[in-house]
Each structure stands twice: as structure tokens, then as C-alpha cells.
Amino acid sequence: MANGARQAAWEFFGAELKRRRENAGFTQAALGARVFVSGGYIGQFEQAIRKPQLDVAQRIDEILQTEGFFERTWRKLIDDARYADYFAEVVELERTATKICEFAPALVPGLLQTAEYTRAVTLASNPFVTEEYIQEKVAARVERAQVLADATGPVYWVILHEHVVRIPVGGGAEMAAQLDHIAELARQRRALVQVLPTSAGAYPLMGRMVTLFEFEDAPPTAYTEAVYSGSLLDDPALVKRVQGAYDLLRAAALPPKASLALIESAAEDHRRCAGTT
Structure with a gap:
């Protein structure tokens, strides 16, 4: 579904929510209290500014008796179907965010991945899948990355642990190409990239991938991922704590210029190991 059509569909969702809420005699605040969100959130759902999580949509059905x-x-x-159940909402947030900040302790984030890198990661986790399955995952990842090419796309700030740039995912030549891609995005100022060096030792959010989203007309949201699961964090106090931890990561990471030099150097190391220099 194209972004324009998707937005129109969400506007229909919001209009229906408002109509059915008013027919049931609920104010935004009253309905919000029944489904465990604020009245302001209900208003944002109705204006298609923010999208509800699945459990909220289910509770709205229950309270408004909408079958x-x-x-x-x-x-x-x-x-x-191209995304894991727990990740589909995150893809929607990427499309609407004005700013995305990520920390990647182990893998290149999806928005930065080349097709070859995605293929290698998919095969490592799913060694018995069909070629069709792999191509579907690669195509979905490439489509997601287009958000960074859009002139109206979000500001994108990413911190990579040095492990991410040193591990030759897919082989030396493929990893060199992946790092070249990241370096080019940084040079084009489509992404602000920092590297957290191994010499930093212990660091905030130790080993945890985290993404922070900011929006034009909605509160910020955080996302963190574990093994075959992920969690969206909406609670303002919790999101603020994650933002504070991310600020500490920024302080510990190398500056952008030094980070770019490290990424370029690592790419050359991978090329030498692959014998492609």
C-alpha cells in the first residue's frame, strides 16, 4: 500500500473511531480511561497522528462493542507477512517519524543494510528456507531503507558498536561493501553515524538494540528487541530513561569524523582479508 493510500486508510480508521465513540456516548478521556491510554492519545488516533497498538485496538472493540x-x-x-509480528508496528513508525536514533550492538540496523548483508543474516538464522523466502526478506529490507532516500524522510542518527563493523557478515568482500554503503550515507549526510569503540568498555544499554522515534505531533516512542521478540515503549518516564541512556552512548562514542575513518579503515581490512584489494 502506498504511503498516501495508507494515510488515507488511517484517517478513515480515526473517523470511524470518533463516530463510534460519540455514538456510544464516550468522551475521548472516558474512552481512554477504559482502554488504558490518555484522552489525548484517543484524539491522536482519531486525527490519524498516531497509530494504536494492537491491544489498544482490541480493547476499543470491546468497550465500543464493534465486533x-x-x-x-x-x-x-x-x-x-514480510515482517515478524512484533516488528510490523516498528515499520509503520519508521514511515511517520521525523527523527530516528538507533543503537546497534551486534548487527547493522535494517535501514542501513545492503541486500547482500540482509541475505547473509537471513540465511544464518534460517539455513533451510527457500530462495523465495530469502528474496522476500531482502526486498522488504531494501524497501524499508528507502525512507532514508526520501527528501521528507526522518533525521537518522545511528551508533554502531565496533563489533558491528569488525565481524565479516557474508564474507570480507560483502562486509566491505556494507561498510562502504554506510560510509557513503554518512558522507551524503543522509545519516549521522558514530562508532562506539571496544576500548569504551562497559556502556549503557549493554548489549541491547534500541531505537528512539520522534514525531511531529505525537510523543516519542522507544523500541527494544530481544530474541524473537520486541517491545514498544510508550510510557513517557521510561522513554525519557532510554533517551538518557542514548545520550550517554553518544558521549562515549567516537565523533562522526573519527567514526567515518574507522568504518573506512575496517572496510579496507575486510577487502584485504577477502583478497579484493
């Missing part, structure tokens, strides 16, 4: 209408609509708009 699953909002859950079915949510699934149609957000669920995408």
Missing part, C-alpha cells in the same frame, strides 16, 4: 472492527482494520493496515 472486532478496529482489530481487523489494524491488522489490514499494519500487519505485513
Whole structure:
């Protein structure tokens, strides 16, 4: 679904929510209290500024007695078979965010991955899948990355642990190409890239991938991922703590210029190991 059509569909979702809420005699605050969000959030859902999580859509159906209408609509708009269930909402947030900040302790983040890197990661986790499955995952990852090419896309700030640039995912030549891609995005100022060196030792959010989203007309949100699971964090106090930890990571990381030099040097090391220099 194209972004314009998707937004129109969310506007329909919001209009239906407002209509059915008012018909049921609820104010935004009253409905919010029943489904465990603020009245302001209900207003943002109705204006298509923010998208509800699945459990909120399900509770709205229960309170407004809409026989699953909002859950079915949510699934149609957000669920995408190309992504894990826990990650489909994150893809939607990437499309609407004004700023994205990521910390990657082990893997190149999806928005920066080349097709070859994605292929290698997919095969490592799924050694018995079909070629069709792999191509589908690669195509979905490439499509996600287009958000950084869009002139109206988000500001993108990423911190990579040095391990990410040193491990030759897919082989030396493929990893060199991946690092060249990251370096080019940094040089084009489409991404602000920092590297957290191994010499930094212990660091905040030790070993945890985290993404912070900011929006034009909605509160910030954080996302963190574990083994085959992920969590969106909406609680303002918790998001603020994650933002504070990210600020500490920025302070410990190399400056952008030094980070770019390290990435370029690592790319040359991978090329030498692959015998392609």
C-alpha cells in the first residue's frame, strides 16, 4: 500500500473511531480511561497522528462493542507477512517519524543494510528456507531503507558498536561493501553515524538494540528487541530513561569524523582479508 493510500486508510480508521465513540456516548478521556491510554492519545488516533497498538485496538472493540472492527482494520493496515509480528508496528513508525536514533550492538540496523548483508543474516538464522523466502526478506529490507532516500524522510542518527563493523557478515568482500554503503550515507549526510569503540568498555544499554522515534505531533516512542521478540515503549518516564541512556552512548562514542575513518579503515581490512584489494 502506498504511503498516501495508507494515510488515507488511517484517517478513515480515526473517523470511524470518533463516530463510534460519540455514538456510544464516550468522551475521548472516558474512552481512554477504559482502554488504558490518555484522552489525548484517543484524539491522536482519531486525527490519524498516531497509530494504536494492537491491544489498544482490541480493547476499543470491546468497550465500543464493534465486533472486532478496529482489530481487523489494524491488522489490514499494519500487519505485513514480510515482517515478524512484533516488528510490523516498528515499520509503520519508521514511515511517520521525523527523527530516528538507533543503537546497534551486534548487527547493522535494517535501514542501513545492503541486500547482500540482509541475505547473509537471513540465511544464518534460517539455513533451510527457500530462495523465495530469502528474496522476500531482502526486498522488504531494501524497501524499508528507502525512507532514508526520501527528501521528507526522518533525521537518522545511528551508533554502531565496533563489533558491528569488525565481524565479516557474508564474507570480507560483502562486509566491505556494507561498510562502504554506510560510509557513503554518512558522507551524503543522509545519516549521522558514530562508532562506539571496544576500548569504551562497559556502556549503557549493554548489549541491547534500541531505537528512539520522534514525531511531529505525537510523543516519542522507544523500541527494544530481544530474541524473537520486541517491545514498544510508550510510557513517557521510561522513554525519557532510554533517551538518557542514548545520550550517554553518544558521549562515549567516537565523533562522526573519527567514526567515518574507522568504518573506512575496517572496510579496507575486510577487502584485504577477502583478497579484493
